[in-house]
Each structure stands twice: as structure tokens, then as C-alpha cells.
Amino acid sequence: MKIKISDHPTFNKEWDKKENEEKTKKMLKKIGRLQNKMYAQNKFSILLVLQGIDASGKDGITKGLVKYCNPLGIKIFSFKKPTENEYAHDFLWRVHQVVPRKGELQVFIRSHYEDILVPTVEKFIPSDVIEKRYEVINDFERLLETNGTKVLKFYLNVSKEAQKERLIERIELKEKHWKHKDGDWDTREKFDEYLGVYERILNTCNVIPWHIVPADKNWQKLYAVAEVVLKTLEDLDLKWPELVSERFNTQNKPE
Amino acid sequence: MKIKISDHPTFNKEWDKKENEEKTKKMLKKIGRLQNKMYAQNKFSILLVLQGIDASGKDGITKGLVKYCNPLGIKIFSFKKPTENEYAHDFLWRVHQVVPRKGELQVFIRSHYEDILVPTVEKFIPSDVIEKRYEVINDFERLLETNGTKVLKFYLNVSKEAQKERLIERIELKEKHWKHKDGDWDTREKFDEYLGVYERILNTCNVIPWHIVPADKNWQKLYAVAEVVLKTLEDLDLKWPELVSERFNTQNKPE
Numbered sequence: 001m002k003i004k005i006s007d008h009p010t011f012n013k014e015w016d017k018k019e020n021e022e023k024t025k026k027m028l029k030k031i032g033r034l035q036n037k038m039y040a041q042n043k044f045s046i047l048l049v050l051q052g053i054d055a056s057g058k059d060g061i062t063k064g065l066v067k068y069c070n071p072l073g074i075k076i077f078s079f080k081k082p083t084e085n086e087y088a089h090d091f092l093w094r095v096h097q098v099v100p101r102k103g104e105l106q107v108f109i110r111s112h113y114e115d116i117l118v119p120t121v122e123k124f125i126p127s128d129v130i131e132k133r134y135e136v137i138n139d140f141e142r143l144l145e146t147n148g149t150k151v152l153k154f155y156l157n158v159s160k161e162a163q164k165e166r167l168i169e170r171i172e173l174k175e176k177h178w179k180h181k182d183g184d185w186d187t188r189e190k191f192d193e194y195l196g197v198y199e200r201i202l203n204t205c206n207v208i209p210w211h212i213v214p215a216d217k218n219w220q221k222l223y224a225v226a227e228v229v230l231k232t233l234e235d236l237d238l239k240w241p242e243l244v245s246e247r248f249n250t251q252n253k254p255e
Numbered sequence: 256m257k258i259k260i261s262d263h264p265t266f267n268k269e270w271d272k273k274e275n276e277e278k279t280k281k282m283l284k285k286i287g288r289l290q291n292k293m294y295a296q297n298k299f300s301i302l303l304v305l306q307g308i309d310a311s312g313k314d315g316i317t318k319g320l321v322k323y324c325n326p327l328g329i330k331i332f333s334f335k336k337p338t339e340n341e342y343a344h345d346f347l348w349r350v351h352q353v354v355p356r357k358g359e360l361q362v363f364i365r366s367h368y369e370d371i372l373v374p375t376v377e378k379f380i381p382s383d384v385i386e387k388r389y390e391v392i393n394d395f396e397r398l399l400e401t402n403g404t405k406v407l408k409f410y411l412n413v414s415k416e417a418q419k420e421r422l423i424e425r426i427e428l429k430e431k432h433w434k435h436k437d438g439d440w441d442t443r444e445k446f447d448e449y450l451g452v453y454e455r456i457l458n459t460c461n462v463i464p465w466h467i468v469p470a471d472k473n474w475q476k477l478y479a480v481a482e483v484v485l486k487t488l489e490d491l492d493l494k495w496p497e498l499v500s501e502r503f504n505t506q507n508k509p510e
Contacts, residue, residue, distance in 0.1 A: 040430070040433040041433070042433070059327055062326065062327060063325060063326055063327070066326050070318060071317065071318055071321050071326065071329060071331055072314055072317060072318070072331055072333065072364075074326060076326055076327055078327070109327075164509075167509070168508060168509065171498060171500070171503050171504070171505065171508055171509070172505060172508070174495045175295070175495055177495060177496055177497060177498040177499075178295040178296070178297070178495070178496040180498055180499065180500060180503075182500050182501055182502055182503070185502075185509060240429045240430055240432065240433070241432055241433040242432060243426060243432040243435055244432075244435065245426070245435060245437050246437060247437055247440075248426050248435075248437070249426070250426065250427060253423060253426055253427070254419075254422070254423065254426070254440060
């Protein structure tokens with residue numbers, strides 16, 4: 001396979017923390033201003049897909065990223081285990097319901113990729129059924145892009161050691177108990193299996209490319225994600241809308 | 256009627272701007288910490304209903320209020336004119352679908368109260384049908400409270416002069432053009448009619464009481480709303496959840 005997760009760092013030694021954090025803050029403020037303009041223009045949207053193993057920091061990155069944004073144009077959706085009703089539909093049914101409307105920045109914490117990852121490792125769906133999902137996802141993401149949605153996909157690359165530290169914090173700190181699930185320790189036993197499926201996804205569901213982000217430290221992943229989001233916003237043709245009125249203009253104002 | 260809108264200031268002369276803004280910032284930071292705890296505890300929720308005429312500042316107050324909050328626990332919903340499908344159901348059908356889940360702070364920008372206000376003034380629904388909605392709303396809000404939702408209702412009290420200034424800004428400033436609607440100037444002609452219906456609502460849909468907030472200046476309304484939200488969060492019995500585990504505790508950690 002072309003992309004190997006092990007070729008990508010979980011921590012980038014060449015980045016300087018202080019310098020990096022200053023750059024990140026500036027980028028986040030720019031992101032806020034551009035996202036507000038995107039919301040006003042009501043033409044484009046962004047779907048940010050955050051994938052990574054348990055405790056790779058999906059929640060934290062979301063908080064950091066939207067700090068200076070206009071909250072009216074931000075939507076955040078955390079995918080959980082599908083309900084019985086969701087299972088009774090095709091796997092994209094529930095996903096399609098929560099894609100961004102024009103103007104919005106929508107964050108997916110986990111996503112349709114879980115519908116490949118979990119059934120493959122836990123083996124509760126026949127492999128030929130799972131197999132078809134790779135191409136179906138490519139088609140789905142292409143559909144979203146035809147409607148003015150930029151799809152940005154991130155794999156948060158965390159080391160097994162950093163994951164362990166964070167999972168233990170959930171047992172130690174009372175402010176983090178609510179995040180603890182015994183099951184996360186069972187999933188951790190299958191760390192390498194999950195990584196194998198991720199690699200297949202990164203190489204196959206790539207009509208829209210993935211960004212692999214070093215995720216052992218919060219400041220590193222926020223920097224890396226902010227860079228991509230800012231570049232995307234800058235490349236969109238964002239404009240303040242013209243005045244739409246049959247009665248008024250800047251010369252002819254109401255009395 | 257007991258409550259008269261004209262008895263309430265649109266600008267509170269006794270408040271000092273600088274002092275007030277400092278207090279507001281402190282309150283907003285406390286709100287952020289408590290809202291995050293409410294989200295973690297996953298037991299209570301808050302529904303914040305923002306009502307007021309066009310340009311009374313509903314969007315702005317929402318942005319200010321959630322500044323230090325955990326965005327994962329914030330939901331914002333702006334009610335627009337009902338769709339054909341929504342009209343084909345009872346008026347609370349679409350509203351009920353977007354009430355907060357446990358742990359969430361949900362902001363309604365406009366709300367079910369529009370379903371009394373607009374049809375009364377514009378006269379497109381028979382008055383005996385509208386009449387029943389007052390009690391139905393009281394029942395609905397009571398239902399939400401039985402499920403651990405605190406319903407906080409705000410009437411943003413803006414003067415006709417301040418409204419005019421803000422509507423004109425939307426014609427003058429390119430960053431605000433997108434908010435302009437010619438129709439807002441027609442609605443403005445019916446300012447007093449709308450206020451009359453609001454007064455009836457404030458006096459009748461009062462199983463859960465209203466807060467009337469001076470809304471001519473942004474710093475005043477943010478202060479007033481923050482005070483109520485903070486008090487509500489402080490009065491809830493917010494606790495970090497205990498560790499739920501069949502295997503681990505602080506003495507017995509994973510190896």
C-alpha cells in the first residue's frame with residue numbers, strides 16, 4: 001500500500017511548541033473571520049471528518065478549532081453506536097441527515113468510516129457487505145462536493161503509549177471519569193487490527209485525500225488541522241453577499 | 256394586564272458600561288465551566304428561548320453567551336418560516352424535534368412563540384385556533400421541565416429607534432447586507448401590534464416566567480441574560496459523575 005501509518009510521526013520533533021502555539025492562535029482567528037463570512041455568504045460548506053482511535057483527541061480538537069468561530073454556523077455531531085432504526089437502513093442514511101447545509105462548518109466526531117472499522121474488526125457483518133462500502137463512501141463524498149461542500153478528512157495519529165496515558169487519566173481524574181469506558185481497554189487490545197483497517201481506508205477511500213496528523217500532543221494536532229482548514233477557507237471564493245432589495249440602496253435609504 | 260412592556264426599560268441608565276462588561280466576562284467564564292460540567296453529568300439540560308422583534312439582537316447574544324462554553328454541548332437552532340411539511344403537522348411538532356438532550360444547552364433563536372405572534376398579526380390562522388396555543392405552550396414547557404430541562408425565556412426589549420438604526424446598518428454596511436430583508440420594514444410598521452401580542456404572551460404563557468431584558472445596547476442584554484443563565488447553572492445540582500467501571504478504580508489501575 002502507498003500510505004503506511006507507521007511512516008507518519010505521532011509527534012513531530014521539528015516543531016517548536018511556543019512558536020507553533022502562536023501561529024495556531026493567529027490561524028484560528030483567521031478561521032473565525034472566514035467561517036463567519038462563509039456563513040453569511042450561504043454558498044459553500046465544510047465537512048470536517050475526525051477519525052482516530054479512542055482518546056486520540058477528537059473532542060479536544062473540535063473545541064480548539066471553533067474557538068473564534070460564529071457558533072451559529074457551527075454544527076458538531078458525535079456518532080455513537082447505531083440505533084436499531086439506523087441499522088434497519090443503509091449505513092449512510094443517518095449520516096446523510098446531518099451533513100452541513102450551505103454556509104455551515106460541520107464537524108463529524110467519528111463518521112461513516114466507523115461502519116467499515118468496527119464491523120471489520122468485530123466481524124459482525126459479512127466481509128462482502130463491508131467490502132462494498134469503500135466505493136460507496138467515495139461516491140457519497142463526491143456527491144457532497146458537487147453541492148459546494150468541502151470534505152476535509154483527518155486521521156489523528158496517536159501512539160499506543162500516549163493513548164494509554166490518556167485512558168488512565170480518565171480513571172484517575174474526577175473531571176474525566178465520565179469519559180471512561182471499560183470497553184475502550186478491550187478495543188485497545190485490537191490496536192493493530194484497527195490500524196490495519198485504517199490503512200486500507202486511507203489508501204482506498206481517497207477520492208478525497210486524507211490528512212494524517214501527529215496526535216500525541218494537543219498543540220501539534222490543532223496546528224496541523226488548523227493549517228488545512230485555513231487553507232481551505234482561503235481557497236474558497238468567499239464574498240460578502242450584495243444587498244438584495246427592491247426598495248433600498250446605499251443612496252436611497254429608509255427615512 | 257400585570258406585565259406592561261412599556262414599564263420595562265430598553266436601556267438601563269443605572270448600569271455602568273465598563274463595570275458591567277467586566278462582570279459579564281467573569282460570569283461568562285463561570286458559565287463555560289458549569290456548562291461543561293452539565294454536559295459531562297448528562298442529567299440536566301437548559302433550553303434558552305430568545306424572543307424579540309427583528310434586529311433585537313438574538314444572534315449577537317447567542318454568540319456572546321457561549322464564548323467560553325464547550326461547543327460539544329451547545330446547540331443553536333434558528334426558527335424560520337415553517338415548511339409545507341411542518342405546516343401539515345401541529346405547530347409544536349418541529350419544535351419538539353430540536354429540544355435539548357440531557358447535558359445540552361440549546362438556544363432557540365425565535366421559537367414556538369412565533370406561531371402565536373405572526374398568525375395573530377398577519378391574520379392567516381383563525382383566532383380560535385391561535386387562542387388554544389397559549390395553554391398548549393404552557394403544557395409543553397411543563398413537559399420539558401419534568402425531564403430535567405430548565406426553560407429560560409427572554410424577551411429582548413428594544414426601542415423602535417434602536418431597531419431602526421440596526422436595520423439601516425444592514426443597508427449601509429457590506430458585512431451586514433446579508434441580514435437585510437425588505438419585509439422587516441413592513442413588519443416594523445406593525446411594531447405596536449406585535450408588542451400587544453407579546454404582552455399577552457408574557458402574561459399568559461407564564462407557567463415558566465419570562466425575563467424582560469433591556470436590549471438597546473449589546474453589553475446590557477448580554478449582562479442581563481448571563482446573570483440568569485449563571486444563576487440557573489449554579490442552582491442545578493451539578494456534579495462530576497463517579498467512575499463507572501467493573502474493573503478499575505483509583506487504587507486498581509490498568510497495567
